[in-house]
Amino acid sequence: MNSRELCSMLRRPVPMGDEGARLPDRYWMIRDVIELDNECESPVAGYDEVLGSDFDELSLAHESAQRAQSNVIDSLQRAHSNYRRSRDAVVAHSSSRSHLDRISDDDAMERSFVSEVAARMGISDRAAEAMVREAETLVTDLPQTMDALRLGFTSYLHARTAAQQAWSLPQEARAEFDEQIVGLARTQSPTRFKQSVRKLRERLHPESIQKRKKTAFENRQIEMVPDEDGMAWTNIYHSADAALAIAEEARSHALRVKKAGDDRTLRQIEADSVTETLVTGLAERRASKNTTGTCDHTTETETETESETQAEIGPDGTVTLTRAQFAALRPGVVVTVPILSLLGHSSEPADLAGYGPIDPETAATIIGSAASFTRVLTDPITGAHRIVDPHKYRLSDQLKRDIRLRDVTCGFVNCDAPAWRCDIDHIVAWEDGGTSTSDNLTCLCRKHHVLKHATNWQVSRLSDGSLEWTSPSGAHYIVRRR
Template sequence: MAGRHWVAEETALWASDSVVGPLAGQLAHHPVTNRDLDRSLECLEELASLRAWVDAQEAKLLARISELTVASFTGQGYARPVAEERGESLTAAEVGTVLRVPEGSAGKLVEQAKLLVNFFPATVEALQLGRISRRHAVTVAQECCGVPEHEVPGFEEQLLEIARTTTVPKLGHRARRLRERLHPEALGVRREKKARERCVMVEPDRDGMAWLSAYLPAEAAYGIAHRLDTTARTLQRPDEDRTLGQLRADVFADLLTHTCATDPTVTADGTAGRTDRLSEGYRGIRARVFVTVPVMTLLGGDQPAELDGYGPIDGETARRLAGHAPSFTRLLTHPETGVVLSVGRTRYRPPKDLQDWVRVRDRTCRHPGCNRLAAGCEIDHTIPWHQGGHTRADNLAALCKRHHMFKSEGLWHYTQSTEGTIQATSFAGRIYTTEPEADPAQAQAPPPF
């Protein structure tokens, strides 16, 4: 451990402003020596080794936490399969809150840690010694899965040799080729199993943008990419100012948001032409989400609006969604106080306005770290109805089905000292406080009922 501390301190000193700052200012007058550059690279290499060591210790801890959680259920008389299922869910919840990562990401970390620690000690050792990175280690372990048991040690050794000298993508590519020679199950059968996991994910980004990704069978993914590329290239003309990347993105958006069945590359008169620009192609959107629009923005102002699950969007986009997408629920707020003036009409049952108010206030599930949109959550009484709890804003919160189940079964406990402020007590007894994500003025305004 002492050696590890020395590496950290030495690297921090070498990379500090006291060294880098003056050096940067003197470059024009004092040429950098090979020793300066070499020492910086040595520190970078040592830092990568230290990071790998930390990742190895984290993997061991995560595996142990999971085993301890499962053991707490087996000790209560649960059968091992049931104990493991519950233990995995609660481990992800505990780890997610400690590391401040989404529960799904925490579960993935725990799953990878257990795989490494329980089945691939040689890979964990290589990681601990800093010979490979965590991403390399996970790739080695995952590629070994499914290989005949007696072949695994030799296959793992081959992959570790490759991992020490190459990047993760190249390691994966070579591993897949080697794996096909050893895997006892036909590729078609494995593909059919993995295809059951297909999904689409959306991730918000800055400045009004977001990432949309899909996990699909390879032929479908590459087929889609080929169609987007081919269509985009047909739109490249001397008068076209969009790049090929922008054209691909616009074709992708047009194909998924247009309600018409016509070819998006053909104009109304039947001639080939440019697709609608991305800003003009929203008329096909059919999503049930909230768009919170300040009154003055609706009238032409530039104050940002709020798109449920994402955050601030520009006024022009908000006006377009509020005016032309009937499935969007428009929420109007006072331009100064933020008090909700109208929540429109939705499908939620009585007291309808109160449920809408809670969803707008909470934005997401109120379990610590959960990002599931409140629109898809259940409105739960913090103090249960059968225990005397009231149906009012300061006793209601959005909880997704998973975390509602945690509460109902007594695995997690929640209290609400003031409206919107939730204190959650975990299975391990840790306490986490979460605040609503809505604007303070909005959160303090009385419910619209």
């Protein structure tokens, strides 16, 4: 075989699979071809067309995905419009609404639509609500940007950024906003585009930034986002100056500690110092509140010394919480621990309500620091509660405790609100002859509790203990928590 024949052969597909595992000697390695004489052109030269076609296919697939996303937005907006026209079939007018927060028929219909979208798409209500609002804004208020997305001239990320920035603009300013951003959406990267539309939004907004900040400041909050391997994120939404001050102070402290010879990384020191400051400060505040007599009862935190409210940094750089801090910061925490793990005979993870799996060592520390605890034995196969010991539980409502321990979270589709924040609801309403038995009770967060009574969402318990929800559109959803 001469070199030209070899070059021609290399341009053909190389056998794969079982055939490729038994390649004959004529299938040389590319590194051997490069060492041949100059009669053979570079093997790379033969592949430029292949690489080019691959990237062409990638571009077409990306454009197709953007057009598909625009179809989702259009379909969502059409469904929303039809849902509004079917309000009488969605909204309920039962007497059981009287004991809940007042909610208008329009609000009830909107909540029902968002919940239906979330259930159909397998996402949270919050994500569904954002999608519904984005679709409404793009189709109604930003038609040029939406057309660019339909044609594949811009990405969904650009369109989503445009919609979110338009939300705080008054209706009369959105047409000009759309006119000025559509060209930028076709030429700028998503990051640069976001910077540009933020500046444009600032110029077009009739209200001063001081007034808008005052309104936004009312929404300050903290949230915990579970992550993998026993870790989680704590997000604080606050004023920009406060957030920047926290970040800069944490970095300055980390630099000083690192310069003193600490083996941890700067990011690790920052995280540990902020955590220690928050935990220690909150524990001291709780202990101080108890000692000054502002509470009606005495807790074990009153007898702890000042040193016991200080968090400790372990040799591996982790923050170790003291017994006083655990007692002060964890009222009502529910930890489910397999008995063999608690005895040290198994490494099966425990479950921290509101988070998920945690390691047995952390679970044992939490239990060891508790002033009191409730023993719950579960079936080793089904996980169902077998025996509940009520004698050490402070609440007198045995049934409510059992329901919350059983359900763990809200019983609505895709809702993970922790049971301790939920209402206890009768599946069959008391007014309709429902009884206060465990089979007829379930945990529902206030939002979905209101939804159940204000709209025609229906729920029933199946023989295996799961819940079956039927939406006003007739779709069925099964909720299993075990």
